[in-house]
Amino acid sequence: MKFGDLFQLSLENLWRTKLRSALTTLGVVIGIGVLVSMVSFGTGVQKNVTQGFLDNDLFTRLEVIPAKINLDDVMSGNIGDIEIPDEDTPPLDDEVVEKIRALPGVEVAFPEIRFPVRLKLGEREARTHLRAMPASMGAFKPFSEIAYGRFFESDGEGSIILSQKLLRNLKINLSDDDAPPPPTGWEPDEEMASLPSDSLIGREVEIFTSVLDQKGLARAFMMGVPPSPSRMPLREETVTLTVVGIQTTPGSFVSDRLQSGVLVPTETANGIPRLGFTSIWEVLGRDADAGGYPSLYVRVGAIQDLEPVREAIEEMGFGVIAIGDQLEEFKEDFLIMDALLGAVGIVALIVASLGIINTMVTSILERTREIGIMKAIGGSETDIRLIFFVEAATVGVLGGIFGLALGWGVTRLANVIANSYIRPAGVAPVDFFYVPVWLILGALAFAVLVSLLAGVYPAMRAARVDPVKALRHD
Amino acid sequence: MTPILRTIDLEKTYHKGSIDIPVLRGVTLDVNEGEFVTVAGRSGSGKSTLLNLIGGLDTATAGRIVVRGADLSEMDRRDLALHRRHTVGMIFQSFNLIASRTALENVTLALAFGEHPRSDRKSRAAEILSRVGLADRIDHTPGELSGGEAQRVAIARALANSPDILLADEPTGNLDSRTSEEIAALLRSLNDEERVTVIMVTHDEAMADAVSDRVLRLLDGRFVEEQTGGGAP
Numbered sequence: 100m101k102f103g104d105l106f107q108l109s110l111e112n113l114w115r116t117k118l119r120s121a122l123t124t125l126g127v128v129i130g131i132g133v134l135v136s137m138v139s140f141g142t143g144v145q146k147n148v149t150q151g152f153l154d155n156d157l158f159t160r161l162e163v164i165p166a167k168i169n170l171d172d173v174m175s176g177n178i179g180d181i182e183i184p185d186e187d188t189p190p191l192d193d194e195v196v197e198k199i200r201a202l203p204g205v206e207v208a209f210p211e212i213r214f215p216v217r218l219k220l221g222e223r224e225a226r227t228h229l230r231a232m233p234a235s236m237g238a239f240k241p242f243s244e245i246a247y248g249r250f251f252e253s254d255g256e257g258s259i260i261l262s263q264k265l266l267r268n269l270k271i272n273l274s275d276d277d278a279p280p281p282p283t284g285w286e287p288d289e290e291m292a293s294l295p296s297d298s299l300i301g302r303e304v305e306i307f308t309s310v311l312d313q314k315g316l317a318r319a320f321m322m323g324v325p326p327s328p329s330r331m332p333l334r335e336e337t338v339t340l341t342v343v344g345i346q347t348t349p350g351s352f353v354s355d356r357l358q359s360g361v362l363v364p365t366e367t368a369n370g371i372p373r374l375g376f377t378s379i380w381e382v383l384g385r386d387a388d389a390g391g392y393p394s395l396y397v398r399v400g401a402i403q404d405l406e407p408v409r410e411a412i413e414e415m416g417f418g419v420i421a422i423g424d425q426l427e428e429f430k431e432d433f434l435i436m437d438a439l440l441g442a443v444g445i446v447a448l449i450v451a452s453l454g455i456i457n458t459m460v461t462s463i464l465e466r467t468r469e470i471g472i473m474k475a476i477g478g479s480e481t482d483i484r485l486i487f488f489v490e491a492a493t494v495g496v497l498g499g500i501f502g503l504a505l506g507w508g509v510t511r512l513a514n515v516i517a518n519s520y521i522r523p524a525g526v527a528p529v530d531f532f533y534v535p536v537w538l539i540l541g542a543l544a545f546a547v548l549v550s551l552l553a554g555v556y557p558a559m560r561a562a563r564v565d566p567v568k569a570l571r572h573d
Numbered sequence: 574m575t576p577i578l579r580t581i582d583l584e585k586t587y588h589k590g591s592i593d594i595p596v597l598r599g600v601t602l603d604v605n606e607g608e609f610v611t612v613a614g615r616s617g618s619g620k621s622t623l624l625n626l627i628g629g630l631d632t633a634t635a636g637r638i639v640v641r642g643a644d645l646s647e648m649d650r651r652d653l654a655l656h657r658r659h660t661v662g663m664i665f666q667s668f669n670l671i672a673s674r675t676a677l678e679n680v681t682l683a684l685a686f687g688e689h690p691r692s693d694r695k696s697r698a699a700e701i702l703s704r705v706g707l708a709d710r711i712d713h714t715p716g717e718l719s720g721g722e723a724q725r726v727a728i729a730r731a732l733a734n735s736p737d738i739l740l741a742d743e744p745t746g747n748l749d750s751r752t753s754e755e756i757a758a759l760l761r762s763l764n765d766e767e768r769v770t771v772i773m774v775t776h777d778e779a780m781a782d783a784v785s786d787r788v789l790r791l792l793d794g795r796f797v798e799e800q801t802g803g804g805a806p
Contacts, residue, residue, distance in 0.1 A: 104685040115673055472669045475630060476730060477658025477686040479651055566630045570669055 100482045109489035116462070120494065123458040126451035127498020128505055131546050134444025135506025135538060136513070141437040143510075143533035148429060158402045158423040162211070163199065163395040163412055165191050189416055190391030199397055202411050204404030209233045209365060210392035214373045217307040217335075218265070218361065220299075220342075225268040228360035229306065231368030232260075239398065242362075247275070247296035248344030255366040259304060259340040263347045264359035271299070279347055302342050306363075308373045309333045336372045448545070451498070452553035455491055459557030463487070463564070470561055471569025480562040487558035488551065495550025499543040506542070507534060575642075576603040577737060577770055578627065583636035585622050585794075596622045598794035599636070606737075609764045609771045609804055611781040614791035620774040623791070624742045627772065628663050629653040641737065658687055661738045662731030666746035668723040670715040676702060676726045677711040680733050687734035701729040705759060721752035728759065732769070739763070741773040745780065753777070757784045761804055 100108075113120040152158055189195065191210070199208040212231035217224065236242045237250035251258060263273060272278075274293040310333065340363065363371070399408050402423070409419045463470070470483055510532035518528045585597040596619040604610050612620045625631040627638060629645055632653075638645040640660055648656065657663070670679050680698035689697065702711050705725040715723050724744060731739055741760060745753035761784040764771045775781050781788045785802030 100686050101688055101691075104691070108682075108685070468669070469671055472671060473682075473686070474654070475628070475657060475663050475665075475669065476683040477654060477734065479654035479658075481651070482654075482686065567625050570630075570665060 100478065100485075102485075105482065105485045106489055109486050109493060112462075112466075112486070113490055113493060119458055119461075123454050124494050124498045124501070126454040127448070127494060127546055127550065128502040130444065130448035130451035130549075131499050131502025131542050132505030132509060133447040134441060134545070135503055135534065135542050136509045136532070137440035137444045138437055138538055138542075139506065139510050139532040139534045141433065141440045142535055142538065143531045144436070145429075145433040146533045147529060147531075148433075149426075152423070152426060158426065159206075159399045159405065160422065161397040161399070161405065161409060161412070162420040163191065163195075163208075163397055164393075164418040164420065165189075165391060191393070191395055191417065192391055195415065195417070196392075196395060198415065199395065199408075199412060202408055204399045204401070204408050205397060206400045207233070207235055207239070207396070207398040209236075209396055211394040211396050212365070212368050212392070213360075214308065214371075216361075216371075216373075218269075219305040219307070220269055220271075220302065223269040223271065225265060227265050227268070229368060229371070230360055230362055231365045232362045233365045236398075245344040246278075246347035247273075248300040248342070250344060251362075251364045254364045256343075256364055257340050257367055258343040258364065259306070260344040260346060260362040261299070261304075261342055262359055262361065263345060265361060266299075266345070268359060273345070273347075296345055299345065300342050303339050304342060306338045306340060306371065307335050308338070308371055310336050310372045338371050340367070448549050452549045455494055455550055455553035456557060458494075459487060459491060459554060460560070462490075463557055463561045466561075467564055467569045470564040471566040474564070474566040475570060483564070484558040484562040487561045488554045491550045491554025491557070492547055495547040496543070498550070499546030502546060503539060503542055510534070577606040577608075577641060578602070578604040578772070579637075579639045580623075580627070581637045581639070583623070583626065583638065584634045585619070585626060585631070586634045596794055597626075597633075600791075600794070600796060602789065602796070604738075604770060604772060606770055607764070607768050609761065609773070609784065609786045609802075611773045611775060611785035611788045611802065612791055613775055613778050613781045613788055615776060618791045619794045620791050621742050624663075624740050624772065624774050627738070628661050628740050629656040630663075659734055660736055661740050662734070662736035663740045664724065664727045664731050664742065664744050666743035668715065668720075668727045668747070670723055670726055670730070672715050675712050675714050676707060676718065676722075676729075679715070679726055680730045683730045683733040689734070698729070698733065701732055702726070704732075705729045719752075720748050721755060724748065724752075724756050725759065728756075728763070732763070732767070736769065738770045738772060741771060743775055744773065745775065745777060753780060760784065 196208050196210060199205055210231075214229055216227060216229045218227050232242065232251065234251040234254050234256075242250050245260065246263075248260070250260070263279065266273065270291045272291060272293045273296055275296050278296070346362075397408065397412070399405050405421060405423060409421060412419050470478075473483060473486075514531055517531055580600055580602045583597050583600040583602075584595070587594045587596060600619075600623060602610075612623060614620045622631070626633050626645075627640075629648070633646060636646075640656070643656075645653065645656065670676075671682065674682065677695065677698050680701060681694045684694040684697060685691075699708070699711055702708060702725075705728050707722060707725050707729065710718060710722055713722075715726070718726065724747075728739075728744075739760070744760065745756050748756060757780050760771055760773065763769055773781070773785070778788070782803050784804045786804055788800050788802045789796050790798040
């Protein structure tokens, strides 16, 4: 029999027992629906995390530190093995920055300068973190997307970029229509001001930094009294800067400290007097007076440049930390998560396949005589086998298609519900589910495969029906 | 003249547990092309088994069946299916039509197995159905047909792929005497006009005598008597 005829015959047979065929197919629909929604949740999470990495340049970003450290040792608390830089370790100075900038693949390299400051905007005051940022970073995310105002135009300008989080700390709410809504628990009070962003841009802010009071320190030592924490010999310096921009989307992988921080052009930041020892690298490395930076920020043009650049820098004798390294581990974790989520769907499909086997075997018992007739009028075993096989596959294909639709519907609904719980917190809607093409094709193929496997035994059994017994007139 | 069908020392033994039940004990038969041969015998004489063996639905324990020079005992299951499809057409006492399909669809199914071109299956089926006298009943399902009409559909289906031999297993067993005569007459006319060889099995000796060229009597798995039938030219 020609395949077209077999196919038609199979469809007719399924149609004859509509209810049973529909219920059997429903089993596959549910199985595929569960599989698709489960796996699409896994891939959705993976996509969101990976996108977060991309948005925050985590794949193309390196941090260069004076010492080679095994990050795993640090993570596991095994600090004893950390190699303390000695005299042989070259300092991270401007010469090194130039050398790194010259490496193929490197787009930007600059020293990381961060220190705590007190900031005053009019009468409002808050503690925050200042980070030096070269104007050249304006070409890249997230600095290329300053919500209000602009990024720096030169490294020496006396400007500052504020973050929305800092504004919140200053009790200022952006009244712009497109500004993110305030978080839950944000209660307007007398102190809070609601201001449009353009009323802030162009305003001057005062930056206060603490510096060591050499005279006070000397005096304290001369009196034989070590300085107590409450009476540190410090004094404050003030610098006035102009607000040029406001950032609203700090990204998901930035620490809270940085999210609420401010940005200042590199040279301007370097000119601000400040205390040393603001980071662990400054303690481990040499201080700025010796001509070395605590760490360098390096950005490569593409993900594949990361490894060669890292090797080149390590050859110079420096340590490199790339958060992108974690991606491989993340990927393994995602694989495990996908497998677990997929397992639930697979169990549902196994149950569905038992349903198919059950339906087909019942159908063979009912159609034994019909099988005998088909053999008597010239149906070969191959024909009979294919008829049952195609019936099973049809159940699989239909189950797969409607299962995809069900899975898609379920994920859309779940997404709406999940987002309605999250949105009040001021977070933009997130798509928790992602249905990639491979999942669509894979789920369909899997549905057909499972159905065909379920059809193997019934089809073999149907093909082996003895026509003489089947046709025995009783 | 070389016979179209030849069985040589055909034996068939069924096994029920450890007990052997011999059904055919050395049946030798030659049937010439265009002949109408009837095998008569009581129930359990082995006549249906003989027909199933010739039809390739079952395989012999010993002996040979040669149809148009081809030995069925040397055929694999695929070849036997082709034998059933093209060389023989079978009709049964209980008609064995597919209940969910109309008369026309029962015939077109056989044509589909015969890989007849899809485009003229319907016209071919309608043509055969009108040949057996059912032109106005082709869209009825077996449940809506009388016994005689159902058997006519079965005959049309058996003839669909233009077989050399029509094998009729008690074709009138479920029919009243008047309808039986009509069916027997139809088989005879097909044999006369279409030149299809007919081998019929029946216990109705009077009818056998009336339509057959030759009647063979089977008893306990052996031919015991042969006589020329009333249908002989």
